[in-house]
Structure formats: structure tokens, C-alpha cells
Amino acid sequence: MKIRTLFLTAIGATALAAPLAAQDFIAGLPREDTLIIQGPAAQNADWFNLWAPGGGASPNGNQQLSADTLWFINPEGSGDDAWQNALAASRPIYNDDFTQMTVELKDGIFWSDGEPFTAEDVVYTVETQMANPGMNWSAPFTINVESVEAPDDHTVVFNLNAPNSRFHTLFTVRWNAAWIMPEHVFSQVEDPLTATFNPPVSLSAYVLENYDANGQWAIWRLRDDWERTSIGMTLDEAPEVEYVVYRTAGNPDARVIEQLNHNLDVINDIAPEGMFTIVEQAGDTTAQWLPGFPFAHPDPTLPSVLLNNQLDKLSDPRVRWALALLIDIRAVSMGSYRGAANIAALSVPPTGSAIPDYYVPMQDWLIDYELDTGEGTIQPYNPDIAEQIAQLVTPQWGDSIPEDPELRKEMFGFGWWQQDAEAAAALLRSAGFTEQGDGWLTPEGEPFEMTLQVEGDNIPTLARAGTIIAQQWSLNGIPTEVVVAGPTHTQRLDVGDYEAAIFWTVETWGGHPDLSFFLESYHSDFLVPLGESQPPRNLNRWQNDELDAIIEENRTVPFDSPRVAELGMEYLQLAVEEMPFIPLMAYNKFAPFDTTYWTGYPSIENPYSASGPFWSNIRYMVVELEKTGG
Amino acid sequence: MNTLTAYILRRLGQFVFVIFTGVTLAFLITNLSPVDPVEQSLTQLTSFGASDPRAVELMRESLAELYGLQGNLFEQYVNFWGRVLRADFGPSLSAFPTPVITLIANAAPWTIGLLVTSILITFVLGNLIGALAGYFRRSRFLKVLGMVIMTINPIPHYFIGLILLIFLGFVFPIFPISGGAQMNRPSGFDLGYVLSVLYHGFLPALSLVLAGLGGWFIGMRSLVSNVVTDDHVLYAELAGVKGRKIFSQYVARNAMLPQMTGLAMQLGQIFGGTVIVEFLFNYPGMGRLLIQGIYRGDYSLVLGVTTISIFAVAFAVLLIDILYPLIDPRVKLG
Numbered sequence: 001m002k003i004r005t006l007f008l009t010a011i012g013a014t015a016l017a018a019p020l021a022a023q024d025f026i027a028g029l030p031r032e033d034t035l036i037i038q039g040p041a042a043q044n045a046d047w048f049n050l051w052a053p054g055g056g057a058s059p060n061g062n063q064q065l066s067a068d069t070l071w072f073i074n075p076e077g078s079g080d081d082a083w084q085n086a087l088a089a090s091r092p093i094y095n096d097d098f099t100q101m102t103v104e105l106k107d108g109i110f111w112s113d114g115e116p117f118t119a120e121d122v123v124y125t126v127e128t129q130m131a132n133p134g135m136n137w138s139a140p141f142t143i144n145v146e147s148v149e150a151p152d153d154h155t156v157v158f159n160l161n162a163p164n165s166r167f168h169t170l171f172t173v174r175w176n177a178a179w180i181m182p183e184h185v186f187s188q189v190e191d192p193l194t195a196t197f198n199p200p201v202s203l204s205a206y207v208l209e210n211y212d213a214n215g216q217w218a219i220w221r222l223r224d225d226w227e228r229t230s231i232g233m234t235l236d237e238a239p240e241v242e243y244v245v246y247r248t249a250g251n252p253d254a255r256v257i258e259q260l261n262h263n264l265d266v267i268n269d270i271a272p273e274g275m276f277t278i279v280e281q282a283g284d285t286t287a288q289w290l291p292g293f294p295f296a297h298p299d300p301t302l303p304s305v306l307l308n309n310q311l312d313k314l315s316d317p318r319v320r321w322a323l324a325l326l327i328d329i330r331a332v333s334m335g336s337y338r339g340a341a342n343i344a345a346l347s348v349p350p351t352g353s354a355i356p357d358y359y360v361p362m363q364d365w366l367i368d369y370e371l372d373t374g375e376g377t378i379q380p381y382n383p384d385i386a387e388q389i390a391q392l393v394t395p396q397w398g399d400s401i402p403e404d405p406e407l408r409k410e411m412f413g414f415g416w417w418q419q420d421a422e423a424a425a426a427l428l429r430s431a432g433f434t435e436q437g438d439g440w441l442t443p444e445g446e447p448f449e450m451t452l453q454v455e456g457d458n459i460p461t462l463a464r465a466g467t468i469i470a471q472q473w474s475l476n477g478i479p480t481e482v483v484v485a486g487p488t489h490t491q492r493l494d495v496g497d498y499e500a501a502i503f504w505t506v507e508t509w510g511g512h513p514d515l516s517f518f519l520e521s522y523h524s525d526f527l528v529p530l531g532e533s534q535p536p537r538n539l540n541r542w543q544n545d546e547l548d549a550i551i552e553e554n555r556t557v558p559f560d561s562p563r564v565a566e567l568g569m570e571y572l573q574l575a576v577e578e579m580p581f582i583p584l585m586a587y588n589k590f591a592p593f594d595t596t597y598w599t600g601y602p603s604i605e606n607p608y609s610a611s612g613p614f615w616s617n618i619r620y621m622v623v624e625l626e627k628t629g630g
Numbered sequence: 631m632n633t634l635t636a637y638i639l640r641r642l643g644q645f646v647f648v649i650f651t652g653v654t655l656a657f658l659i660t661n662l663s664p665v666d667p668v669e670q671s672l673t674q675l676t677s678f679g680a681s682d683p684r685a686v687e688l689m690r691e692s693l694a695e696l697y698g699l700q701g702n703l704f705e706q707y708v709n710f711w712g713r714v715l716r717a718d719f720g721p722s723l724s725a726f727p728t729p730v731i732t733l734i735a736n737a738a739p740w741t742i743g744l745l746v747t748s749i750l751i752t753f754v755l756g757n758l759i760g761a762l763a764g765y766f767r768r769s770r771f772l773k774v775l776g777m778v779i780m781t782i783n784p785i786p787h788y789f790i791g792l793i794l795l796i797f798l799g800f801v802f803p804i805f806p807i808s809g810g811a812q813m814n815r816p817s818g819f820d821l822g823y824v825l826s827v828l829y830h831g832f833l834p835a836l837s838l839v840l841a842g843l844g845g846w847f848i849g850m851r852s853l854v855s856n857v858v859t860d861d862h863v864l865y866a867e868l869a870g871v872k873g874r875k876i877f878s879q880y881v882a883r884n885a886m887l888p889q890m891t892g893l894a895m896q897l898g899q900i901f902g903g904t905v906i907v908e909f910l911f912n913y914p915g916m917g918r919l920l921i922q923g924i925y926r927g928d929y930s931l932v933l934g935v936t937t938i939s940i941f942a943v944a945f946a947v948l949l950i951d952i953l954y955p956l957i958d959p960r961v962k963l964g
Contacts, residue, residue: 024812025812025813026812026813026814027812027813027814027815028814028815029814041918041922043722043724043725043733043919043922044722044725044728044733045736046728047725047728053671053693053726054725054726054727054728056725133688133691133692134692134693138688138689138692139682139684139685139686139688139689139692140682140685142685142688143682143684143685143688144682193727194727210814212813212914213736213817214736214737214740214810214914215914216809216810216813216912216914217809217813217814219813219814245813247808247809247813248808248809248912249808249912250807250808250909250910250911250912251909251910251912253792253795253796254795254799254807254808254910254911254912257795257796257799257800257807258807258808260800261799261800261803487670487924487925487926487927490669490673491666491669491670494669520682520683521682521683523683525683526683526684533669533690535683535686535687536672536673536683536686
């Protein structure tokens with residue numbers, strides 16, 4: 001009796017004490033003035049030096065709210081509106097042969113400690129990093145810059161080692177860029193590689209208020225002199241967001257709960273199932289990039305089936321095309337994203353300016369494209385396949401799928417390759433492969449088998465996509481084993497230690513048709529033998545003379561020339577013909593916004609800013625949000 | 631040399647051997663890992679920005695030099711032992727140039743606090759209930775309680791954590807589901823902060839307690855069931871010694887000895903952290919640090935955490951070995 005009484009008393013006391021111990025979610029910050037964003041954990045929370053690898057979490061607000069540089073490109077935008085002059089007063093000015101770039105800087109910008117921002121800060125940024133190998137932008141500056149000078153406080157002149165029409169992109173933010181260092185701070189430290197830059201001196205509208213020594217959160221406060229910053233100058237009145245909290249919010253399930261509890265306004269990414277839960281349970285207090293299903297935000301990256309072009313069995317475009325034609329993209333979309341994927345047949349992500357610049361104008365070419373299988377020709381492109389996916393999910397999400405066919409294309413994609421096992425078999429036969437039983441022999445007489453490498457649980461949607469594709473290849477006579485590589489995934493891709501893999505080797509500006517962002521590294525000059533580290537992007541190890549010619553011409557064309565998009569189309573057509581890798585879809589992220597306290601989030605209807613919490617462009621969203629009074 | 635001194639020297643020899651073998655294996659395994667810290671850092675640096683291939687190669691060379699990864703494996707091994715003896719694990723490669731020991735010092739108090747507390751609560755509760763259930767075998771309440779504990783026992787602790795997270799964090803949002811303490815509250819030994827830490831640690835601790843209770847309960851109930859039939863207990867009962875005294879002095883105390891070994895082993899393992907619980911509740915600690923180190927190929931950090939863990943486990947075993955002869959005369963010293 002006594003034991004039972006004691007036991008029940010203990011449980012009762014705990015139940016009573018718990019509510020008494022309850023505290024405000026964040027000490028000392030009015031919730032209605034505070035925007036809470038999912039951030040990454042900082043391994044070394046004391047580190048705010050963005051210019052040296054120190055284990056700090058640069059995307060915990062440091063690069064989004066405090067740092068600044070010359071220009072930004074809105075990855076969601078298109079045309080002139082996507083370009084934003086930040087610290088620079090105008091676009092970059094090159095001489096005729098692109099060996100010199102002049103930058104005009106805005107006047108009236110100050111660091112948060114009251115020091116004026118001048119051209120000397122830019123010169124110091126470049127010279128200091130060149131003098132300290134190991135700093136984050138040391139290598140590109142060393143390769144490109146012969147000298148840098150400041151004729152006056154608001155002009156910087158870069159003299160380059162060789163012609164480079166894209167040099168300004170080092171200072172142009174997509175996700176990040178070379179941030180400007182405060183000369184008056186770093187000139188006082190002994191070693192810029194080991195200086196923590198704590199507390200950071202801000203060049204943008206927010207300044208560090210407090211942070212967790214364990215790297216769980218960082219709080220940023222609106223500067224009193226916010227109007228003396230590049231972003232502040234664009235505003236008519238003070239931003240309503242007084243505090244921004246970047247916090248780690250736990251595992252994906254916990255993030256869903258935190259947003260449903262109104263403790264997390266902006267989520268970076270959750271599983272599709274989590275997104276659907278939020279929409280179903282809190283649709284009235286939730287906003288997202290797409291107004292209806294699939295609710296996702298497509299990043300300007302392109303998950304694809306990478307094919308190792310340097311392997312004999314994958315060196316023939318006919319074999320690569322055969323593998324593409326064995327994929328049923330509808331099953332991949334349903335199985336990986338439960339239909340919430342934005343499929344892509346072209347080798348650029350179907351986002352931002354790529355829609356008007358490439359996807360829309362190239363539809364006719366894709367529909368008319370003829371593929372010679374060796375035993376005849378087929379027109380492999382099915383422009384209705386995304387619509388078929390929309391039909392598949394309609395029974396569950398009917399009301400939230402818009403009728404507008406144009407909007408549907410931005411949600412589900414345009415078209416993709418029609419699965420065609422007969423054409424794939426014809427291609428393999430024409431490439432010298434022979435059928436044996438249910439399988440195939442290579443021209444060398446070896447069984448044609450594949451491995452398909454995925455990272456694993458870290459990106460579950462892509463791991464699922466890889467598993468489904470492996471099943472489809474296996475069912476069509478090419479036994480395929482899924483290899484889960486975990487943290488060694490990118491390293492194995494780097495050295496060509498794979499046959500096929502799910503990853504992305506194409507990333508674009510999003511808001512600009514120029515493809516040099518990834519394409520420059522596809523030049524054959526940078527190709528290395530198997531076993532050696534391939535520079536990022538061309539992990540397919542694709543080599544093609546026509547491709548080289550496109551890249552070389554792109555280097556000589558001004559960034560904003562109409563020729564840039566033409567060259568982009570030439571690359572895309574070549575990529576269809578050669579199929580060096582098989583583009584699958586945009587990297588859809590499920591990033592819902594809680595509208596309990598804040599409204600005015602960007603969306604596909606009003607893409608004024610990036611919405612991804614880790615993207616530096618999100619600063620343009622933070623200053624535009626409005627209070628709901630919630 | 632008397633018997634006790636010889637016994638202690640033998641145990642010390644074993645302690646040194648365990649440390650040497652464990653640390654050497656840890657060094658070899660981490661250094662033979664295919665995850666390259668330079669490539670991981672390069673991936674971080676080039677994942678999102680434009681990446682000039684010539685610059686990437688230059689960065690690769692600079693980082694290899696910066697991280698000090700030159701020298702063959704044997705030279706690195708000798709240097710490593712030198713650093714271990716100075717309690718200096720060098721700079722973290724994923725948080726360069728921050729010393730590994732600094733990262734561990736930040737994370738360790740959270741893990742130690744959570745695990746020591748939950749292990750001790752689990753130990754006391756599990757053994758108490760187990761001893762009572764073994765002694766008062768006819769108590770219906772203890773039978774029901776035992777069945778509940780046995781039902782929970784096979785459930786993986788991450789699943790228990792997930793249920794607690796949903797039930798007490800969302801359906802009845804009583805407890806916080808993330809973090810170690812209230813955000814923006816100055817840390818220190820004031821009542822508000824201590825309450826905040828206890829409040830945030832409640833669900834992680836509860837999931838560990840519920841998951842760990844069964845093991846102690848089953849072990850102690852079995853031990854007590856055996857001890858109650860021992861001659862000295864029967865004699866005590868026949869001699870009219872009070873039941874409470876028999877339970878505490880004659881039964882529970884004797885049954886506790888093997889449990890103490892288990893406790894020491896568990897306490898020694900706390901430096902490895904509890905990865906899943908820390909992940910589930912976004913709790914700061916050694917487990918999360920270790921996982922980050924593994925994923926980033928930061929073998930300085932991984933080695934730092936594992937070396938401390940090896941020392942802790944070996945020391946706990948040594949301590950128990952040395953104390954055992956003092957508390958249990960049945961242990962032979964010869």
C-alpha cells in the first residue's frame with residue numbers, strides 16, 4: 001500500500017510541477033517582434049569568421065543578416081529584376097578584353113561599430129585572402145587577381161591575370177559569395193585564419209545579439225542605424241522584424257511539431273509527409289512557395305542519375321540513352337516524393353529564369369527531337385507526362401491542384417522521356433550489346449550489370465528515387481545493386497569510384513540564364529583520369545569537343561549578352577543528344593512558413609526573394625515581412 | 631609484496647594494456663576511414679558557390695598543409711601519443727583551428743549531466759522495484775508494475791523517445807522537445823537556469839529512464855529471488871529479525887554487488903554520449919559531436935572523444951576491480 005501511494009504521489013507531483021516549470025519559449029524577446037528560422041548547428045559556435053574554415057555555422061544568420069558584398073542575384077527571379085546592386089552602386093564595368101573590372105561603391109554605408117565602409121575594405125578583403133592560403137576565397141583571388149586598387153573611397157579597380165568575363169561572380173551572391181572584410185578589425189588581429197571575429201561587426205541590417213555556446217541558436221537584432229546599410233537604403237521604413245532567431249529545431253518530425261506549436265516560423269526542409277501533415281492540420285496558419293500541391297520549393301539544383309562516362313560500358317551515348325528510356329519517371333516521382341516532384345528533362349533545374357529562358361522556348365525542339373535507336377527513330381519526349389503525375393495525385397489532393405495548365409507546369413514540370421523498353425533494347429543492340437536470357441552481355445562479353453550509388457538517409461527522397469530506378473533497370477534485364485555510400489558519397493563521386501549515382505552536378509544562378517556557374521568546370525581541360533579527384537560539377541567525367549567550344553565562347557561573351565541564353569540552349573541540346581547524365585527533377589524542398597506572427601512570405605506568385613533559410617538572399621524576405629498581430 | 635598490492639599492480643597492468651590497445655585501435659580505425667577531412671571541407675566550400683577548377687585544386691593543397699596531414703601513419707601515431715599524454719588532441723579538422731578539447735569541454739557537461747542523472751535514477755528505481763518485486767513476490771501492485779516495466783523493456787529507446795516527443799510535446803505540449811535550456815537565458819547556477827535545464831532535460835531523461843529500467847529490474851529481481859532462499863536469510867527469518875531489516879540488510883545489500891559493476895560500466899560509457907536521444911531531442915552533447923566528427927572525417931575530434939571514452943571505461947573497471955575486494959570478501963586476491 002505504501003509503495004503504491006509513494007509511486008502515485010511521485011507521478012502526481014511531476015504532473016503538477018511540469019506546468020509550473022514552464023517558461024517563455026525565448027527569454028526576453030517579444031514573440032510578436034521575433035522571426036524564428038530553422039538554422040544549422042554550429043560545431044564551433046564562437047566562430048564568426050566567414051573568411052576562414054573554423055567550424056562556425058555561417059548560415060546561422062551570419063551570412064544572411066550580417067555580411068554583405070557587391071551584388072546579389074535573386075535565385076527565384078528572372079530578367080533585370082533578379083539582379084540587385086548591394087554594396088556596389090552599379091553593375092560591374094569591364095574593359096574590352098575583360099582584363100580589368102571596375103566597381104563603383106555606394107556612399108553612406110557604415111559598419112555596425114560606426115566605421116564607414118570604403119573601397120579600402122574591398123582591397124583589404126582581396127589582398128588579405130591572397131596573402132593567406134587556406135582562407136575561403138584565397139584560391140580564386142590568387143588565380144584571377146594581378147592587383148587591386150582603390151583610386152578613391154568609392155571605386156575599386158581589379159586588374160586580372162587573364163581575361164575573365166565572369167570575375168564579378170566571385171562577389172555575386174546566389175547562396176553566398178566573397179563577403180567583404182572589415183579592414184579596421186582584421187588589420188588589428190595577428191592571424192586572420194585563426195581570428196574568431198567574435199562578436200562580428202555587421203555590414204548589413206542586423207547585428208548579433210546573443211548566441212548559444214553549444215551552437216544551437218543565434219539571435220540577431222535590427223541595427224539602430226539599419227538605414228546605413230545597402231539593404232536599408234532600399235527600404236522606405238524600418239523592417240518590422242526586430243529580432244531574428246536562427247535555431248536548430250531537431251529532427252524533421254520535431255520541426256513539424258515545433259511549427260504546429262508556433263515555435264518555428266520558417267522551416268528549411270522536412271519530408272513530404274511532414275509537409276502534408278502541416279497543410280492538413282494547420283492550413284489556415286501556413287503559407288508555402290506553391291499555393292497547392294506539391295507545396296514545395298524547387299531549389300536551383302538538378303538531382304540526376306550521374307553516369308560515369310569514363311567507364312567503358314557507359315562511354316557510348318546509346319547505352320546512356322537506353323538507361324534513360326528504362327526509367328518510368330512517374331514511378332520515380334510517386335515513389336520518391338509521393339508525386340510532389342518537379343520533373344526535368346533538360347540539364348538545367350526547372351526554376352527561376354530557366355522556365356522562360358529554356359524550358360518554354362525549347363518545348364517544340366524537345367517534342368520534335370528524334371532519337372536514332374539503330375533500328376529506327378523514335379520521338380522519346382512525352383510532353384504530357386507531368387500532367388499524368390498530376391492526375392495520379394488528384395484523388396488525394398484534387399482541391400489543392402490548380403486548373404491553370406501553366407501553373408501546373410511550374411509545379412509538376414513540363415515533360416520527360418517516355419519509358420520505352422523496346423527502344424532501349426534496340427539502342428543496346430546497336431551499341432554492340434547482346435541479349436542472353438533475361439539479361440545483356442556487353443560487347444566484351446561480360447554480363448551488363450550496374451551499381452547505383454546513393455547517399456542514404458541524409459537525403460531520403462533521392463535515396464528512394466535511386467532504389468526505384470535500380471528496380472526498373474533490374475526488371476528490364478540490367479541487374480542493378482543500390483550502394484549506400486553515406487558520408488563517402490561525394491568523395492567516391494570525386495574520384496570516379498562509381499558507375500551510376502544519384503546526385504546533382506548542375507547548379508545555376510536560378511535568376512540568370514548564364515550557365516558558367518557550373519559549366520565552366522565541364523571543360524575537358526579539367527578532366528582527370530579515374531582515381532584522381534575531379535573538380536566539382538563534372539562528376540560524370542563527360543568529355544566533348546562541342547561542349548568545349550560552347551564553354552570557350554561563353555567565356556568571351558558578356559554576362560548579360562543575349563548570346564548567353566543561346567549558348568545555354570546549345571549546351572542543353574548537346575546534353576540531350578549525348579545524355580551524359582539523366583536529369584530527373586528539381587530538388588524540391590518542403591519549407592512551410594507559419595503565418596501566425598508574420599505574413600508576406602515570398603511565393604511563386606510573388607518571388608521577390610529566396611525563401612531558403614540558409615540562402616543569403618533571404619535577407620530580402622526578412623525586411624519585407626509584416627506583423628499579423630498574432 | 632603483500633597480496634593486495636600484487637592484486638592492484640596486476641589490475642593496473644591490465645588498465646594500461648586496455649588503454650594502449652583501445653587507443654591504438656581507435657587511431658587505426660579513424661585514420662583508415664575513407665572519409666577525407668580535406669575533401670569534406672572542400673565540399674562544404676564549393677557546394678554552393680561557383681567553383682573554378684583551378685581554384686579547387688589550390689584550395690585542396692592549402693587545406694592539406696593547413697590541417698597538418700603530412701607525414702606517414704607511424705609518424706602521426708607517435709605524435710598522437712605525445713599529444714594524448716599532454717591531454718591535447720590537437721585542432722579539430724572540421725572546426726579548424728579550434729582545439730578538440732575545447733569542443734569536448736563545451737559538449738561534455740550536457741552529456742554528463744543528462745546521462746549521470748538518468749543512469750542513477752534508472753539504477754535506483756530499477757534496483758529498488760526489482761528488489762521489492764523479488765522479495766514481496768505476492769504483491770499485486772508490484773506484479774502489475776513489473777509487467778508494465780517488462781512491456782516497455784523491449785521497446786527501443788528511440789521509439790520511446792518519439793512517443794514521448796509526440797505525446798508530451800505536441801498532443802499535450804507540456805515539455806519542450808528541443809534544446810538543453812531556454813534560449814537567450816544566461817547560463818549560471820541561478821534557480822531559473824537550473825529549472826530551465828531540468829525542464830528541457832525531462833523528456834530525454836525520461837526516455838532513457840524508461841528504456842533502461844527493465845534491465846536493472848529484471849537483474850535485481852532475479853538476484854533477490856536467489857538471495858531470499860540463501861541460508862543466512864532463512865536463519866534471520868527464523869531468528870525473528872524484522873522483515874524490513876532482512877530486506878535492506880540481508881537481501882538487497884548482497885544482491886547489489888553485481889549491479890554495482892554494471893553501474894560503473896554504464897557510467898564509464900557516458901563520454902560516448904547517447905547519439906539517438908541527442909538527435910531526437912536536439913540535445914547538445916558528445917553524441918552529436920561524435921557524429922559530426924565522423925561525417926566530416928574529423929579524426930582528431932573522433933579520436934579525442936573515443937580516447938576519453940576508453941580512459942573512462944577502463945578507469946571505471948579498474949576502480950571496481952580495486953574496490954571489490956574491499957566490499958566483497960568472496961573475491962580472491964591470490
